[in-house]
Structures are given as structure tokens and as C-alpha cells.
Amino acid sequence: MPIWAHRSMPDPLLQVTGVTAGYVPDLPILHGVSLTAERGQITLIIGPNGAGKSTLIKAIAGLIPVSAGRIALEQQDVTHIRPDQLAAHGIAYVPQNDNIFRSLTIRQNLDLALRRAGGDATARRDRLLAQFPALDEKQRDKAGTLSGGQRQFLAIAMALATAPRLILMDEPSAGLSPKATAEVLDHARRLTADGVSILLVEQNVSQAMKLADHCYILAEGRNQVDGPAAELMGDKVVGEIYLGGRRMGAA
Amino acid sequence: MIGTISYLVFFATTASILAIAVLGLNLQWGNTGLFNGGVVAFFGAGAYGTLILGGTPQDGHLGGYGLFYPLALLGGMIAAGLMAWVVGLLTLRLRHDYLAIATFGVAVAFENLMRNAEWLAGGAKGVRGFERPLRDALGDGFLYNIAFFFTVLIILIAVYLFLERLVASPFGRLLRAIREDEEAAASLGKTPSRIRLTAFITGSVILGLAGGLYGTFYAFVSPQDVLPTLTFQIWAMLIVGGAGNNRGAVFGAFLIWGAWTASGWALSRFAPIEAQLYTGSMQFVLIGVVIVGMLMWRPQGLLPERLVVSQRGSKE
Ligand SMILES: Nc1ncnc2c1ncn2[C@@H]1O[C@H](COP(=O)(O)OP(=O)(O)OP(=O)(O)O)[C@@H](O)[C@H]1O
Ligand SMILES: [Mg+2]
Numbered sequence: 001m002p003i004w005a006h007r008s009m010p011d012p013l014l015q016v017t018g019v020t021a022g023y024v025p026d027l028p029i030l031h032g033v034s035l036t037a038e039r040g041q042i043t044l045i046i047g048p049n050g051a052g053k054s055t056l057i058k059a060i061a062g063l064i065p066v067s068a069g070r071i072a073l074e075q076q077d078v079t080h081i082r083p084d085q086l087a088a089h090g091i092a093y094v095p096q097n098d099n100i101f102r103s104l105t106i107r108q109n110l111d112l113a114l115r116r117a118g119g120d121a122t123a124r125r126d127r128l129l130a131q132f133p134a135l136d137e138k139q140r141d142k143a144g145t146l147s148g149g150q151r152q153f154l155a156i157a158m159a160l161a162t163a164p165r166l167i168l169m170d171e172p173s174a175g176l177s178p179k180a181t182a183e184v185l186d187h188a189r190r191l192t193a194d195g196v197s198i199l200l201v202e203q204n205v206s207q208a209m210k211l212a213d214h215c216y217i218l219a220e221g222r223n224q225v226d227g228p229a230a231e232l233m234g235d236k237v238v239g240e241i242y243l244g245g246r247r248m249g250a251a
Numbered sequence: 252m253i254g255t256i257s258y259l260v261f262f263a264t265t266a267s268i269l270a271i272a273v274l275g276l277n278l279q280w281g282n283t284g285l286f287n288g289g290v291v292a293f294f295g296a297g298a299y300g301t302l303i304l305g306g307t308p309q310d311g312h313l314g315g316y317g318l319f320y321p322l323a324l325l326g327g328m329i330a331a332g333l334m335a336w337v338v339g340l341l342t343l344r345l346r347h348d349y350l351a352i353a354t355f356g357v358a359v360a361f362e363n364l365m366r367n368a369e370w371l372a373g374g375a376k377g378v379r380g381f382e383r384p385l386r387d388a389l390g391d392g393f394l395y396n397i398a399f400f401f402t403v404l405i406i407l408i409a410v411y412l413f414l415e416r417l418v419a420s421p422f423g424r425l426l427r428a429i430r431e432d433e434e435a436a437a438s439l440g441k442t443p444s445r446i447r448l449t450a451f452i453t454g455s456v457i458l459g460l461a462g463g464l465y466g467t468f469y470a471f472v473s474p475q476d477v478l479p480t481l482t483f484q485i486w487a488m489l490i491v492g493g494a495g496n497n498r499g500a501v502f503g504a505f506l507i508w509g510a511w512t513a514s515g516w517a518l519s520r521f522a523p524i525e526a527q528l529y530t531g532s533m534q535f536v537l538i539g540v541v542i543v544g545m546l547m548w549r550p551q552g553l554l555p556e557r558l559v560v561s562q563r564g565s566k567e
Contacts (some may be wrong), residue, residue, distance in 0.1 A: 018537055063434055063437075063440060080483065082437075082442075083434070083437040083438055084437040084438075084441055084442040084443070085440075086438070086440075087438065087439060087440030088440060090436065092439075093438040095432075095434060095438070096433055098431070098432045098435060099432075099435055100435075101424075101427065101428045101431050101432065101435070101436075102431065103427055103431060104424055104428065111421065111424075112421070112424060112425060112428055112436075112441075113439045114438060115421065158439060161439075162439060172452055214328075246306050
């Protein structure tokens with residue numbers, strides 16, 4: 001593709017179009033959800049409990065069947081690709097819970113994730129550990145002994161180990177202290193500087209909005225509003241309906 | 252004196268063969284979480300396979316290929332592995348309970364086939380005409396049994412060491428990861444169904460090896476050897492010994508086999524004459540009680556999986 005075409009044509013990294021999906025046949029949770037994630041950006045998804053945020057992430061990760069609509073990564077259709085093959089397409093998923101293997105050591109967790117890409121695994125492991133000093137110190141400990149924040153870092157490190165273009169993160173701050181939340185979110189921001197794109201679900205709306213580029217608001221399995229995060233934060237109506245402290249900020 | 256030793260050798264040989272089978276089941280259930288409800292089918296495939304491939308020509312049923320013994324044993328293992336491959340391909344993508352149902356069904360079908368298809372394996376009369384390897388050199392007596400016992404023991408140790416290495420290898424860690432969280436493993440690019448299939452086939456090949464040795468030991472196999480009883484016993488050994496722990500699997504095999512033989516002996520000796528007919532059933536009740544008691548008071552078995560023990564400090 002010539003460079004001018006790249007400039008003038010919108011060429012998003014991930015394009016979700018009219019996706020309908022659910023856990024059991026004929027009972028959709030998502031009703032035609034659309035979303036775009038640009039390269040090198042943090043795209044934020046927020047919405048009340050049960051809005052379908054995790055469901056959307058799982059649909060993109062190939063973990064639940066999509067009955068209508070299309071998911072494309074760099075124009076390539078990945079709608080019905082198995083989760084284990086998505087890693088090869090450059091999509092990594094960090095689940096909301098249970099995103100590390102507790103009975104394995106930190107190093108074994110990383111090695112498990114590193115094995116798919118091949119190459120010099122040791123060098124890549126060292127590079128990853130250099131990013132996360134807290135993990136580096138505890139390499140030989142069982143992952144089950146890590147603190148909440150360290151666990152999220154390990155989960156993120158494991159996602160990075162698969163050399164992804166896009167990381168799907170489902171509430172990485174769940175259950176973390178405000179300090180740990182800030183650390184995890186800051187780290188996410190730094191990743192985008194290295195060219196990784198992030199699709200982020202968060203309950204900590206105010207913190208997440210500050211670092212996101214674009215934001216989607218979901219409710220009852222449908223798109224509500226979306227726009228640049230900075231604009232949405234400043235929008236009075238949106239602020240009152242969707243970002244009012246009580247409904248969203250509580251967690 | 253020689254009688255007692257001779258009996259001990261006989262006992263230890265059977266227990267060692269069963270221990271190999273329990274190790275195979277442990278790879279499937281203990282390490283991978285696959286419920287094999289038809290253990291005896293894979294054990295039986297190994298026994299029948301070995302005897303048919305390695306036996307002398309027989310009238311009326313398949314067999315008598317007179318293969319060099321190690322090849323016959325290998326053939327029995329391959330037969331068990333092939334059966335596991337087919338069953339696994341059909342069920343391992345589905346929910347876990349389907350595997351339990353399918354394997355149970357396969358075991359029932361296997362027994363019925365062996366009982367009824369005379370052209371295949373002699374029907375109810377079983378497979379005869381197998382000559383134990385090296386019989387010419389060692390004869391049929393005590394010497395042979397000692398030699399056979401040590402052979403089985405060496406194989407048991409080899410299988411144990413193989414599995415210990417496997418569990419500690421990256422593949423073993425992958426098994427654990429999948430058991431802990433399948434979705435997370437899949438998201439890292441692992442294919443759980445394929446990895447489970449590999450573990451299921453490997454475990455079944457080991458079950459087939461145990462079956463092959465069992466058939467060799469008795470130089471005979473019949474449908475009576477592939478009754479659900481054996482599945483039940485092998486499961487009891489694993490549960491009591493400790494699922495997930497290879498040492499527990501071996502320990503459980505010796506313990507339960509010891510209890511089984513001892514209870515059989517005690518019942519035949521002390522039970523009233525009228526009850527003698529039912530000693531077999533009473534043994535079942537006893538083993539059943541042991542399993543239930545174990546599951547209630549020490550579900551992790553006598554020698555539990557080691558990673559659980561070493562996971563100190565993981566409680567939040
Ligand atoms: N495994 C499941 N099987 C069936 N229904 C489910 C399952 N998980 C979630 N749901 C349903 O799907 C709907 C959306 O749930 P989802 O987890 O996507 O919400 P969410 O926006 O992530 O909420 P939260 O903020 O609480 O994480 C809910 O009604 C929920 O009951
Ligand atoms: Mg959620």
C-alpha cells in the first residue's frame with residue numbers, strides 16, 4: 001500500500017462491526033456492537049455492571065461464538081478463529097480473573113507464554129523481566145504467592161511474551177489498591193509507546209479516561225456513546241448519565 | 252519357605268503390573284483431569300494385542316503371528332493408543348463428562364466384542380497358544396517367575412521415571428496450566444484439545460503396556476480379564492494412593508492389591524460356608540467402603556499431589 005493511501009484511508013488495527021454474541025445459542029448478550037481500535041492507542045470500554053464489556057472482549061478473543069457481525073484485525077477477518085490461533089494473529093487476552101497459573105513459578109508462567117513465538121526465548125524473557133523488576137526478584141516463586149498488582153503485571157508480561165499487536169485487558173485494576181491501579185494503568189500507557197495497542201475495560205473510569213485515547217460506553221449489550229476520551233470527560237450530559245460517580249465510579 | 256517367596260514374587264509381579272496401569276491413569280486423571288471410565292478397554296487392547304501378535308498360530312481366531320516378543324508388546328501398546336486416539340478425537344473437544352461416558356461405553360463394547368467375536372480373539376474361551384518369551388532358557392518354574400518379576404520391576408521404574416520427567420517438563424507444566432485455566436492457556440496460543448489428546452493417548456499406551464505384561468504373565472487372556480472390576484480396582488488404587496502423585500499411584504497399587512488379596516484370603520478362611528459364594532461381592536463392598544471413606548476424609552489420597560503441598564503462602 002503506498003504511503004499516501006495509508007494516510008488518507010482509515011486503516012484501524014481492529015474493526016468490530018455489528019457483533020451479536022452470547023454464551024448460549026439464541027440468547028445474545030451483545031446486540032450488534034461496533035467498535036474501532038486504532039494503532040498505538042488505548043481504546044477504553046466502560047459501562048455499568050453486566051453491560052457486556054467482558055462478553056465483548058471474549059467475543060474478540062474467540063472464546064464465545066459470534067452469531068452475526070464481523071471482527072477484523074488489519075482488514076483480515078478473524079471472527080471465527082479459535083482462541084489458540086488468535087495468538088498467532090497478534091491478539092493477546094488478559095482475562096478479568098485467573099489470568100496466571102498459580103501453581104507454576106513466575107518464570108514457568110513466562111516460559112509457557114514465550115514458547116509459541118520461538119526464537120531466543122531466554123533473551124526475550126530477560127527483556128520482559130527487565131520491564132517488571134518486582135517479577136524479576138521473584139522468578140522462582142509460585143505465581144500464587146504474588147500480590148494482586150504483581151499478578152496483573154505477570155499477566156501483562158505473559159501477554160507481551162506472545163509478541164502481540166493488540167492486547168485485550170479486562171479490568172486489570174480489579175481488586176487492586178489505588179496505588180497499584182495507577183502503576184498498572186501507567187504501564188499500559190507505556191506499552192503503547194512501544195507500538196502495542198490496547199483495548200481496555202475498566203471500572204476506574206476517571207483514572208482510565210485520563211490515559212485513554214478513545215472511549216466507548218456500552219450498556220445492555222449495545223453501543224451508547226463514543227468519542228475521544230478527553231471530549232467525553234468534558235461532556236456534561238455524558239458525564240451525568242454515564243460517568244456520574246454513583247453508577248460507575250463506585251468500584 | 253520357597254512357597255512363601257514364590258507367592259510374594261507372584262504378588263509383587265501382579266502389583267507391579269497394576270502399578271504401571273495406575274501410573275497411566277494418573278497421567279490422564281491426576282495430571283490432566285481426564286476421567287477415563289473405561290481403563291480396562293485400553294488395558295485389554297494391550298493384553299489381546301500382545302497375545303494375538305506374539306502367539307503361535309491358532310485355529311478359529313485371529314493371531315499366531317509369532318512376532319518377536321518386544322514387537323508384540325509394542326503392538327499391544329499401539330493398539331491401545333489407536334483406540335485412545337479414536338475415542339479422544341471424538342470426545343476431547345466436547346465437555347469433559349462426554350469422555351467419561353464414551354470411555355465407559357468403549358469398555359463395555361470391548362468386553363462384548365471379545366466375548367462374542369470368536370473369529371477375532373477366541374470369544375469366551377479367550378486367546379491361547381501364547382508362549383512366554385525365553386521359556387526355553389528359563390523353564391516354567393520359580394526361576395522364570397523371578398526373572399519376569401525383575402523385568403516388570405524394571406519396566407515399572409522406567410515408566411515412573413519417564414512420567415516424572417514428563418510432569419516436570421514444559422509439556423507437564425502445560426498440562427497443569429490447562430487444568431488450572433483452559434481459556435487463559437488458549438489465549439497464550441496453546442491448543443487444549445490437542446494437548447489433552449496427547450496426554451490421553453500417552454496414558455492409554457501405558458495402560459496397554461500394563462495389559463500386555465499381564466497377558467504375558469498368564470500367557471492367556473479372556474473376556475473375564477476385561478470386566479469393569481478392573482477399572483474399579485485401578486481407580487481405587489489411584490484415589491487411595493493420591494491422584495497427581497506418581498509415587499502415590501505406585502503405593503496405592505501395592506496397598507489396594509494387598510488389601511484385595513488379603514481380604515479374599517480372610518473371607519475364604521473365616522466367612523461361614525454359606526457365605527463363601529459371595530466373598531467376591533463382599534470384597535467389592537469392602538473396596539467400595541475404602542474409596543468412599545477416602546473421598547470423605549482424605550480426598551487428596553495418602554500421598555497427595557506435591558505441588559499443592561509446596562504451594563505455601565498462596566492463601567490470601
Ligand atoms: N459465562 C456466562 N454464561 C452466561 N451468561 C453470562 C456469562 N457471563 C456473563 N453472562 C451474562 O452476560 C451479561 C453481561 O456480562 P459481562 O460479564 O459481559 O458484563 P460486564 O460488563 O463485564 O460486567 P462487570 O462490570 O460486572 O464485569 C450479564 O447479564 C451476565 O449475566
Ligand atoms: Mg466484566
